Amino acid sequence: MTIVTDKSILLVEDEAILALYEKGQLEQGGYRVTHVTNGENAIDLILKGENPFDLILMDIDLGKGMDGTQTATQILNHKEIPIVFLSSHTEREIVRKTESITSYGYVVKNSGFTVLDASIKMAFKLFQANELTKSKKEHLETVLHSIGDGVIATDKEGNVTRINPVAEKLTGWKHEEGIGLEINRVFNIINVKTRQKVENPVEVVLKTNSIVALANHTVLIAKDGKEYQIADSGSPIKDLNGETNGVVLVFRDITEEYNVQSRIAKQANMLNNVLDAVIGTDFNQRINYWNKAAEKIFFWKEEEVLGKNLLEVLNTEYQRFSNSEVIEKVNLEGSFIGEAIQYAKNGEIRNIEVNVVLLNDESDLPTGYIFVARDISERLIALKQIKESEAKLTQIIESAMDAIISIDSSKKIILFNGAAEKMFGYDAREIIGQPLDKLIPENFRKQHDSHIDQFQKTGVSRRAMGALGEISGLRSNGEEFPIEASISQIMVNGESLFTVILRDVSVRNLSESKIQKLLIEKENILKEIHHRVKNNMSSIFTLLNLQANAQQDNAVQTVLFEAAGRIKSMIVLYDKLYHSETDNSVSIQDYFPTICQEIVSIFPKDVSIQLDIIDERVEVNAKILSSLGIILNELITNSMKHAFIEHTNASITLKITKRGQVVFLEYSDNGKGIPESVSFQNTPGFGLQLIGMLTDQIGGNISIDRVTYPKFILELPI
Template sequence: MKNIPSTQQDLKNKKTILLVEDEVIIAMAQAEFLSSNGYDVIQVYNGHDAMAIAVNDDSIDLILMDIDLGNGTDGTKVAEEILKKRDIPIVFLTAHAGRETVNRVKDITRYGYVVKNSGEFVLLSSIEMAFELFEAQRQTKEREIYLDVTLHSILDGVIATDEQGKILRMNRSAEQLTGWKLHGAYGRPLYDVFRVMDIKENQPDKDSEHHIINFDPQGEWRKKLILFSRSGEVFRIDKSSSPIRNENGDIRGRVIVFRDITSEYNSAKQLQDSEEKLQIIIDGVPAYIAFLDKEESYVYVNKSYAQWYGMDKDDFCGRKISDIVPPDYLERAYPYIKKALSGESVVYENYIFDKNGDRRILRVEYVPHISSGEIIGFFSMTIDITEQKSSEAQIVELLKEKELLLKEVHHRVKNNMGSIASLLYLQRDTLQDPAAIVAIQDARNRVISMMSIYEMLYRSEDYRSVPVFAYVSDLIDKISESYNPGGYIKVLKEIEDFKLDSSILFPSGIIINELLTNAFKYAFPKQASGTIHVKMIRKTARTVQISVKDNGVGLPDACEMFGKSCFGLSVVNMLVQQLKGKLSIVKNGGTEFKIDFMV
């Protein structure tokens, strides 16, 4: 018999079923049957598609799934994965009804299974029962959630027991006060968890220790008790208890409601204790603390403040600051006092002479005290920083000495390297071998490159960073004087003005020295004229580029791999690796060396 929806309400409530069946013909027949009985049907033939649609399509109301989906796919495993993603009724289809099938599905879903070919009525009934069971479970969950939220929203502690006095429910407040979580307290006798003592009788509360319904079964009773938490904390509580009755009026347990009144009970004592503790703390602070009202009269001072002026603490109350503080000190302090009384927190330094006539430097802080939008006074906290200032002065002197020493070191290194450069120059004039003369000149230029760094460091302020423009420009000029005295080769400089750490500029200078020297020596044979373009720029905030480009005869192929015969270029290659940079060579109407590295 076919049940086809005939009303608008039926169409509105039409359910959608996801049919998962690997046998296409069987799936088509089942889909046709379900459609004819008022269901929208979506067909899939494998677990992967079933998972994708079930998880992402909220219109699916129920899944009808074959247990055996072929190719070794287990429908129960697919169902488990789907149920991890969403709560939905799943009815299994199977060709077998043995115990093994029952065991496979019982732990996955409560909606059971249908044996294939068991009849249309059985299939429709199973689907309808699954919908009804799912809706009943949904409503039960909603009621449970509502009751749970309500129970946990109550600020008082709530404990519910059965008729035997064993705990069934607790809210969060009860958990916090007793120190027990519900999972640990469930099923325990009330007196195991709710350990209380009668304040008046100074003994355990007998009502909570005995069978709970033996006491006042007709109504509610209240008591003030001391509660001993599982963690060892002690609370003073106000407790009330009422019976829980069923529809016939029979008592099925009790509900105990209690609240923490410890703060109320002990408020006066706690206030007194806190004031005493605060007094001890303030008196123990190694600072001079005072509070003055907006009339600049003392309301409170700590022990240190009173001792500084050789007075008792009680002698300050009500007296003006001008009666206590020396006039010259007060004159320097008044601008800051006015700022504090206008609502501004201020910190400044002042000085005063102690009873021995020694000058003491003080760090003073004023903080306005505002109540109900009105400034009623200000707090004053003063710290003696005389020793700190003395130490700071010593540190400054030591730093100056260190700077002078470092400057002298740089100066001596520069002079020593200058001596080496001069010796190499003298040695060169004694040589006859052209190759030896060139080698000595190259070595001298390398020394000059490093010597220039120390010259710059000697003149710099921080003794670490060096201005690139000044150093590189000077280096280029010195190299040009050695290899281009006639000026037949034009040198173009493109050097940006920025600073680099000397540890980076050392290898950079040697690289420029080697590449520029190489260009002078080999790019223009027989004193041919030409141009060399030297560039050192910041490409980005973290990237620097060095470029030496000539329009000469080009780099010999033998030097491209930086072999032993090209010592200078081998040095360049090693220094580029030291800078963790990248070297590229372009040969197009001359030779260009580009080095990019991070800083």
């Protein structure tokens, strides 16, 4: 359940009235809401970080300046935060554009608070799930890099998929160099006595599907030729179904241990400082040395065990051999290294790594044994956690419906999920290690490589690949198909790794021709609707005029004329838009002369109109013109109601000029003037209040100038 009482939402909405309504609904729903009117202010609030937000509710159309998608892109470049888009648009291309930026939700305006609230809560849940997945992945990487032993992981073909820092040091192979190579190239081991190649533990694990230990006298030859005596084991990596899909090889450098094994009896007194348990016995396995670490690990004091048979004190269960077989191997080969389970004095189980060495006297005759035991219980737990985390991560990736492909800095594929297999027709085993170009049509490869290189230089963590235009994929059968893609990059050991999420849009593209036909039908329907709406508005205007002319009460008549004027301003704009060559704008030269004449003609009083409008054509958005039409109607109505009482030769003057990117509208009449008590800050009337609100909504500024003669001046940036 998502708790909303402590959730803070940033609402980005340029419509003042809608913003007030949406903010009220959200606050009633238990959210804390901060409102801004444009993208620039939203970015500024996010970057300052003074008031942290849990989610952004973003209108797509934000008037001038940045739109919602541009604002969201800039915010996500600096901060991970769920963004839910809020719009009146339902066009597929607009929805698709938002999905390429973020996928936390798209809500159509006026869908109701229930839908909006559910979308917000779902966005919180998705964001929490994404953060959890990222945290688990980072934890897995941290564990792998913090293990003190060398770790190399391979796929089920024996090709290297991971090398941790300790393994890099011992093998001489950097992670980025070894990825995709066959294990024997990176992990080159021989027998120290025969100098013959030793069967690689990875190969043994893949054959036997079980944990195996390295043979005694195993030497690792590093890339630079340096040799290390090593010990440890290889274990199968199994998925949740128990299927082996790789091997993890854990090893450590025991060169020094190996060199001192022949002298360990003489140096026994120095071994109390080591962390490993060191136990000395005679040739009959009677204990004659027991160091402090052995006491700590097995809980037996030295005085309790001296002179006793080792097998009576410690119940040892080796993984692949019996106790007698281990002693036999030591007698023949001189030493044995392997893993075992032992029981401490209190019955606790210890997973240990055992190194048994045969001791010889100066005549090279056997005199006893040295048992070196290391408690590896915690290491095995860590390895188990790694395997479980990797299995969970793999399950998440494999369950994704979109294709997920990761590549290294050389653009070779290192991850290929099940959806990618279905999309491209390749099995992951055959495509891992191959160049990404294999999945891209030849005519796109150079452009695609350039895009990735440029993306790497930006340092941005994620982005859509729409900059490439239409992106195409190449199936195994040679078929090209359209795809949508987003790409992210992370740095691992100084190397950039890229992950691409792909979606096959073939079916969608096939539908586009049908959509185009539907759009044509829609356009014809809209024309018919426009005709009917215009007729209906004209009918309303006519009814208001008829009703006004039938009234005896002047006050009622004036109210009806005011309403008719507002309707008339809309009719004029609607007609101009219908005949306009542009989609959603009309020039002021076409609009204002007509609307002035139409509104004045509503009232019975004879008033002349003086127009002074610039010659330069200025196209203005219909949304702004609608507000200007209502503002002009209110000004003319006020003149008709108050300025021309008992006045002859009445006239109204409208002057429109343009300086830079600002249009100035000056309105005045030759009536009795504007009283000093009247202002936009102190007015009881609805008309001036409405003018002030509409002016704020379109981003303008209106004032009353009484210096030369009373007039209203409206400044409008365009």
